[in-house]
Amino acid sequence: MFRYQSLEDCPLDEDEDAFQALGEEDEDIDQFNDDTFGAGAVDDDWQEAHERLAELEDKPVAAREQDGPGSEEADLLGEPEDTLAERLTRLVIDSELEDPAIMQAVQTRAPTQQPGGLNSSIWDSSAVLRRIRGPLLTQEMPSVSVLDYALPQRPPQAREEERDPSERALPRRSSSPVIGSPPVRAVPIGTPPKQAAMPNFNQQILCPKPVHIRATMQQRYPAPYGERMSPNQLCNVPNSSLLGHPFPHSVSPVLTHLQRAQLLGGAQAGRMSPSQFARVSGLVGSPLPSVNPKLLQGRVGQMMSPASGFRAFFGAPPAPPPSQPQHPPGPGSHLQSLRPQPQMFRPDTTHLHPQHRRLLHQRQQQNRNQHRSLNGSVGDRGGHRSSHQEQMRKDPYANLMLQREKDWVSKIQMMQLQSTDPYLDDYYYQNYFQKLEKLSAAEEVHGDGPKKERTKLITPQVAKLEHTYKPVQFEGSLGKLTVSSVNNPRKMIDAVVTSRGEDDETKEKQVRDKRRQTLVTIEKTYSLLLDVEDYERRYLLSLEGERPALMGERKQKICDMYDNLRGKAPGQERPSDDHFMQIMCIRKGKRLVARILPFLSPEQAADVLMATARNLPFLIKKDAQDEVLPCLLRPFSHVLYHLPLGTVTSLVQQLTNLPQSATAPAPTNLHLTAVLQNKFGLSLLYLVLSRGEELQSSDANTELMQDNQWTELMLMATRELLRIPQAALAKPVSTPSNLISLFSRYVDQQKLNLLETKLHLVHGIR
Amino acid sequence: MNYMPGTASLIQDIDKKHLVLLRDGRTLIGYLRSIDQFANLVLHQTVERIHVGKKYGDIPRGIFVVRGENVVLLGEIDLEKESDTPLQQVSIEEILEEQRVEQQAKQESEKLKVQALKERGLSVPRVDTLDEY
Numbered sequence: 001m002f003r004y005q006s007l008e009d010c011p012l013d014e015d016e017d018a019f020q021a022l023g024e025e026d027e028d029i030d031q032f033n034d035d036t037f038g039a040g041a042v043d044d045d046w047q048e049a050h051e052r053l054a055e056l057e058d059k060p061v062a063a064r065e066q067d068g069p070g071s072e073e074a075d076l077l078g079e080p081e082d083t084l085a086e087r088l089t090r091l092v093i094d095s096e097l098e099d100p101a102i103m104q105a106v107q108t109r110a111p112t113q114q115p116g117g118l119n120s121s122i123w124d125s126s127a128v129l130r131r132i133r134g135p136l137l138t139q140e141m142p143s144v145s146v147l148d149y150a151l152p153q154r155p156p157q158a159r160e161e162e163r164d165p166s167e168r169a170l171p172r173r174s175s176s177p178v179i180g181s182p183p184v185r186a187v188p189i190g191t192p193p194k195q196a197a198m199p200n201f202n203q204q205i206l207c208p209k210p211v212h213i214r215a216t217m218q219q220r221y222p223a224p225y226g227e228r229m230s231p232n233q234l235c236n237v238p239n240s241s242l243l244g245h246p247f248p249h250s251v252s253p254v255l256t257h258l259q260r261a262q263l264l265g266g267a268q269a270g271r272m273s274p275s276q277f278a279r280v281s282g283l284v285g286s287p288l289p290s291v292n293p294k295l296l297q298g299r300v301g302q303m304m305s306p307a308s309g310f311r312a313f314f315g316a317p318p319a320p321p322p323s324q325p326q327h328p329p330g331p332g333s334h335l336q337s338l339r340p341q342p343q344m345f346r347p348d349t350t351h352l353h354p355q356h357r358r359l360l361h362q363r364q365q366q367n368r369n370q371h372r373s374l375n376g377s378v379g380d381r382g383g384h385r386s387s388h389q390e391q392m393r394k395d396p397y398a399n400l401m402l403q404r405e406k407d408w409v410s411k412i413q414m415m416q417l418q419s420t421d422p423y424l425d426d427y428y429y430q431n432y433f434q435k436l437e438k439l440s441a442a443e444e445v446h447g448d449g450p451k452k453e454r455t456k457l458i459t460p461q462v463a464k465l466e467h468t469y470k471p472v473q474f475e476g477s478l479g480k481l482t483v484s485s486v487n488n489p490r491k492m493i494d495a496v497v498t499s500r501g502e503d504d505e506t507k508e509k510q511v512r513d514k515r516r517q518t519l520v521t522i523e524k525t526y527s528l529l530l531d532v533e534d535y536e537r538r539y540l541l542s543l544e545g546e547r548p549a550l551m552g553e554r555k556q557k558i559c560d561m562y563d564n565l566r567g568k569a570p571g572q573e574r575p576s577d578d579h580f581m582q583i584m585c586i587r588k589g590k591r592l593v594a595r596i597l598p599f600l601s602p603e604q605a606a607d608v609l610m611a612t613a614r615n616l617p618f619l620i621k622k623d624a625q626d627e628v629l630p631c632l633l634r635p636f637s638h639v640l641y642h643l644p645l646g647t648v649t650s651l652v653q654q655l656t657n658l659p660q661s662a663t664a665p666a667p668t669n670l671h672l673t674a675v676l677q678n679k680f681g682l683s684l685l686y687l688v689l690s691r692g693e694e695l696q697s698s699d700a701n702t703e704l705m706q707d708n709q710w711t712e713l714m715l716m717a718t719r720e721l722l723r724i725p726q727a728a729l730a731k732p733v734s735t736p737s738n739l740i741s742l743f744s745r746y747v748d749q750q751k752l753n754l755l756e757t758k759l760h761l762v763h764g765i766r
Numbered sequence: 767m768n769y770m771p772g773t774a775s776l777i778q779d780i781d782k783k784h785l786v787l788l789r790d791g792r793t794l795i796g797y798l799r800s801i802d803q804f805a806n807l808v809l810h811q812t813v814e815r816i817h818v819g820k821k822y823g824d825i826p827r828g829i830f831v832v833r834g835e836n837v838v839l840l841g842e843i844d845l846e847k848e849s850d851t852p853l854q855q856v857s858i859e860e861i862l863e864e865q866r867v868e869q870q871a872k873q874e875s876e877k878l879k880v881q882a883l884k885e886r887g888l889s890v891p892r893v894d895t896l897d898e899y
Contacts, residue, residue, distance in 0.1 A: 410774035
């Protein structure tokens with residue numbers, strides 16, 4: 001506001017500075033847009049779009065210039081206004097998601113053109129002006145706000161003033177209170193008008209929103225360009241002094257109402273309410289009565305609400321605006337789409353005079369009664385449909401929400417779904433939908449029932465643009481001055497991440513008990529596992545060149561996982577089983593091992609398998625409650641499939657606990673007994689034996705040593721199996737098919753039968 | 767059939783006649799004129815419909831702006847089947863009276879229930895306080 005005032009009062013010869021200031025202001029506008037929509041949201045094309053718009057606007061002007069003032073009518077009819085509107089809408093719609101306020105501003109060019117067309121003689125005569133104004137206009141377009149609607153009307157008003165001498169009466173003393181300057185008409189041509197009524201007006205408008213501050217930029221250009229004109233040009237512009245005189249003073253009492261309304265509108269406009277702008281655009285779109293000098297009030301009322309609007313309040317007859325017939329009724333024109341039936345009032349009563357509101361209410365009651373008689377329960381059901389369709393077609397309130405606003409809503413909703421990596425951002429929906437699709441695909445294969453069309457969510461195809469916004473921070477200040485926008489929602493909390501040093505962690509670890517440490521290890525390993533599981537996806541997405549690096553990373557992570565599992569201490573050659581057992585005692589740990597195993601190298605996997613076999617009785621005891629161990633069977637069997645006989649043999653050794661039992665002679669092998677009595681243990685033993693037998697039989701020339709060892713192990717296992725009471729034998733998850741043939745090689749027929757019944761029985765029970 | 771995310775799916779319903787059930791149990795019927803991303807609604811030519819038994823009554827409400835969070839349910843009204851209802855329309859006064867009677871009866875039964883429970887040493891939270899409005 002300050003700046004505005006200073007600029008307004010700036011001396012004549014400093015207009016260069018004023019223009020410079022305009023440029024700065026323009027940058028401010030950019031800054032403002034950035035703040036509202038985030039950097040990069042609007043900086044790409046609005047200016048360009050406006051330049052194009054300005055070109056569009058200039059063309060008809062130029063044409064009119066050539067034709068001279070006589071072509072007024074031809075211009076109106078000839079220039080296809082609806083195509084212009086169409087082009088404009090396309091421009092607007094093509095533009096990225098912006099605040100409807102801004103888009104509205106772009107749109108308002110079309111309506112402002114209309115007065116130009118209607119009062120073309122003024123615009124023609126000031127064609128030179130327009131040319132000067134051209135560059136200014138293009139830059140100032142985004143700053144259009146409520147005030148602009150007053151602007152294009154200035155010339156026609158001025159013209160009317162000339163036509164109607166009664167309107168040229170000196171302003172009443174009270175209406176120009178600020179400076180008390182001589183009447184504007186006395187000011188010599190070419191000097192910037194003092195704008196007696198305006199400062200007051202501006203001040204009130206300026207206060208609420210920065211939008212209006214920018215709006216006043218346009219208010220100001222009359223002064224600079226007035227000065228810039230050469231005397232020749234001034235001759236061409238007989239009414240130039242009037243240009244600086246925005247409102248005839250007789251309007252000023254009325255203005256208070258207008259101001260209030262605009263203030264209302266302005267206060268909401270800053271909050272990105274599209275509807276507000278729709279209403280405002282309606283103001284602009286209202287056809288100006290070009291030759292209607294009688295009642296200024298009438299026009300003001302029309303500005304407010306071009307339908308019945310303030311007319312009731314101002315006492316003018318509620319007839320359609322006189323200019324209505326003159327206005328080309330192009331179907332695509334902005335105005336027409338906005339209000340198909342201008343006679344109807346708009347349901348916006350927020351700032352209306354009580355009397356008007358009452359009128360409106362009455363009208364509504366009437367409408368409602370009509371509506372009820374149309375839709376009511378009273379008979380007439382046969383003709384209901386047709387009458388209704390008629391009503392729909394006639395619906396005067398349809399399309400209150402402009403296409404632009406609808407687009408805005410859908411864009412803002414789409415924005416939330418924009419994602420560069422839906423798998424990461426929307427994991428659960430993606431998986432759920434995959435499942436659904438699989439299901440429907442399966443249904444299709446089976447062909448049962450009619451194919452059900454599934455509703456599908458439309459998701460944006462555009463990749464998300466990263467908007468980084470850094471709030472302004474002043475040195476020494478405590479807070480940050482943030483501007484929230486669609487792209488940068490207000491931060492509720494600005495937490496600073498502090499990474500703690502290793503020292504703190506180790507210290508803390510000492511305090512924690514072992515179990516906690518194990519839990520932490522499991523969590524860490526899980527996140528590694530998730531990463532590793534994602535590599536496959538990343539590998540597919542990555543470029544050819546990046547793949548080796550990815551593979552290396554993956555390998556490293558797998559190694560880390562293994563190390564985490566085994567608790568490898570740096571100096572130790574072979575890690576103790578203690579750490580592994582800790583992990584395996586926790587349910588989550590067991591599941592973790594089951595998931596990690598497929599990724600490990602055969603050696604690593606074998607090591608894990610061995611460690612498990614070695615400590616199986618202990619694990620079985622610990623697993624009594626969880627019963628999660630069986631989930632390890634499948635990965636174990638996969639691992640087994642890749643192991644050589646030697647490893648399998650030693651695995652059986654571990655399972656039967658031979659090495660230990662050799663030192664401590666045990667008539668009954670407790671270790672093996674425990675294994676046999678457990679579901680997982682027995683299943684694992686079966687698996688291992690079966691795999692061993694497979695290898696044994698497939699590979700004829702195995703070493704004698706190995707062969708003997710295997711036979712010995714088998715004999716022992718069979719003995720143990722035979723000895724254990726049937727009731728104590730656990731039910732295995734699965735019985736390998738080659739088990740009987742396996743046993744048949746080591747026991748006689750009688751025992752084999754016994755075994756068979758035992759195992760079969762087990763099988764039967766299962 | 768594809769649909770837009772969030773309230774954008776409502777855009778195709780604009781300018782159609784809708785029934786809106788509010789969180790407080792009121793039922794509004796009117797033309798959906800405008801929506802936004804919060805599902806705030808502008809209803810036009812709205813009537814508040816009160817159902818009691820087989821009767822219903824419409825109270826004209828004009829333009830109704832509904833804050834989105836209060837919308838429980840919203841659905842388009844098939845205008846061709848709209849009048850094809852077994853319900854009977856009655857005047858506003860009548861329906862209000864019916865509603866009052868119904869609410870009274872409900873309160874009575876509620877009271878009896880609470881009484882009976884109390885005698886058995888049980889207590890229920892007073893739901894009727896919430897149902898009042």
